[in-house]
Amino acid sequence: MDLASRLFKGDRVIWVIFMFLCLISVIEVFSATSTIAYRNANYWMPIIRHASFLLMGFAGVLILHNLPYKVFIGFGLFLPIAIFLLAITPFVGVEINGEPRWLEILGIRFQPSEVAKLSAVCYMALVLSKRDKLTDAQMFKYILIGIGLACGFIFFNNGSTAILLFTIMVMMMFIGQIKVLRIFKLLGVCVAALVLLLTVLFVTPDSIMNYMPNRFHTWKARIERFSSSDDRLDTKEGKVLTLDDEHYQEDHAKIAIAQGGLLGKKPGHGQQRDFLPQAYSDFIYAIIIEEMGLVGGFFVLFLYLALLIRVAMIARRCHTLFPKFLVLGCGLLIVTQALVNMAVAVGVFPVTGQPLPLISRGGTSTVISCVYIGIILSVSRFGANIGNEEDQLPEEKQETSETTLPGVSKEEIDNWVPDVDSGKKEQLSE
Structure with a gap:
């Protein structure tokens, strides 16, 4: 017990949530990567790879939670470099699954968008903490320029990530007491731009759409699938659901959820993991419900909500602005992304391609998610004086x-x- 107290400092609740998420990740990724294991000579290789990234991230948490939160100011100052990496990725990036979203430097392959999200959160916390030196207009301008550039470069390769980062930016500006009128004006401009983009997607003739970037076709197809009200039950054959290529992932995710029941089929006994192309990533929440049932699904949701509540409690105990905004930004980013992923899996949101933080199989995303946890624990120790x-x-x-x-x-x-x-x-005496 003494060793654990010396090793795992900071907020104990965050540590428990983090370890539960890692445990669920190892179990479910091992189960969901069965199709990859079949194609490898060593069927242990997929889970060994994922466990290696988790261990790397866990080591990062142990290191980061012992560093004072002021160190993370450097992450915010790294934002211009992250924007530069985003700018060159479409030209020199490594193409995986048809999209050049990865860079490879000195043999290390990573997603610049994940690095940019981390830098953006630290940058916003730094700017919002300078309220005594900057005016409201200056803070709004600096955040809009820095995060706007990052979102712009991310958008055409990964629209959902750009929208997620923009959403976090708006929430942090609201929490940072930027004038509401400025935020509403920004939202109005963004809504107008979104309407214009949708108009272009659905009004432009196919002959012209063929000359547009591939992402435009992907966005249009996803929106059409999500908004389609066509009844795909073949009544002539006894109301049999016809599975087509357009709705392949969504349909198998719904089948997995329907088969889960209350307690699920137990890990390793799920069937839809063999049909879902991204069973270990984008749709791993559907596999969790199939194998652990509604109980397991609600437990995972509870862990993320508990993380957000605990982050808010840590922020309230911080006496200075930078750690307060830093911990809130990290918590909001993890939980918002998790809610988007789960909403996609259960069919209430269009397919976005966002992984489930700390659970989905991944490389850069897994390590960066662990970095967020390390920052939260560091703030809990040195900003809120918890666990010391x-x-x-x-x-x-x-x-x-x-x-x-x-x-x-x-x-x-x-x-x-x-x-x-x-x-x-x-x-x-007085």
Whole structure:
């Protein structure tokens, strides 16, 4: 117990949530990667790869939660470099699944968009913490320029990630007390741009659409599938659902959820993992419900909501602005992305391609998600002073446990001697 207390410092609740998510990740990714295991000579390789990234992320958490939160100011200053990496990715990036979203430097392959999200959160926290030095208009301008550039470069390769980052930016500006009128004006411009984009997608003739980027076709197809009200039940054959290529992933995700029941089929016994192309990533929540039932699905949802609530409690205990906004940004990013992924899996949101943080199989996304946890734990220690009991000396603990009076020093209390004869006490000097 003493070893655990010395090793795992900071908020204990965050540690418990983090370990539960990692445990679920190992179990469900091992089950959901069965199709990949069949294609490998070593069927242990898919889970070994994922476990390696989780261990790397876990080691990162152990390191980061021992660093003072002021170190993460450097992550915010890294944003211009992250924007540069985003700008060159379409030209020199590694293409996987038809999209050049990865860069490879010195043999290390990573997604610049994940690095940009981390830098953007730290950058927003840094700008919002300068309220005593910057005006409201200046903070709004700096955030809009920095995050706007990042979102712009991300958008054409990964629209859902750009929208997610923009949503976090709006929430943090609202929490940071940027004037509501400025935020509403920004939202109005974005809604107008979105309407214009949808008009272009659905009004432009196919002959012209063929010359547009591939992402335009992907967005149009996803929106059409989600908004389609066609009844695909073949009534001539006894109401049999006809599975087509257009709705392949969504249909198998719904089948997985329907087969899960209350307690599920138990890990390793799911069937839809063999049919869903992204069973271990985008649709892993459907596999969780199939194998762990509604109980498991609600438990995973509870873990993310508990994480958000705990992050809010940590932020309330912070005495300075930077750690307060930093921990809120990290928590909002993890939980919002998780809710989007789960909404896609259950069919209430269009397919976005967002993984389930800390659970889905991945490389960069898994490590960066662990970095968010490390930052949250660092803020809990050095910003909110949670979990530092083991660092205090015994005499310090005794002093802090003694009863004190507001505005009265310990020396004054020690000099307060009762008058035994009269039964009265000398009054403290003003």
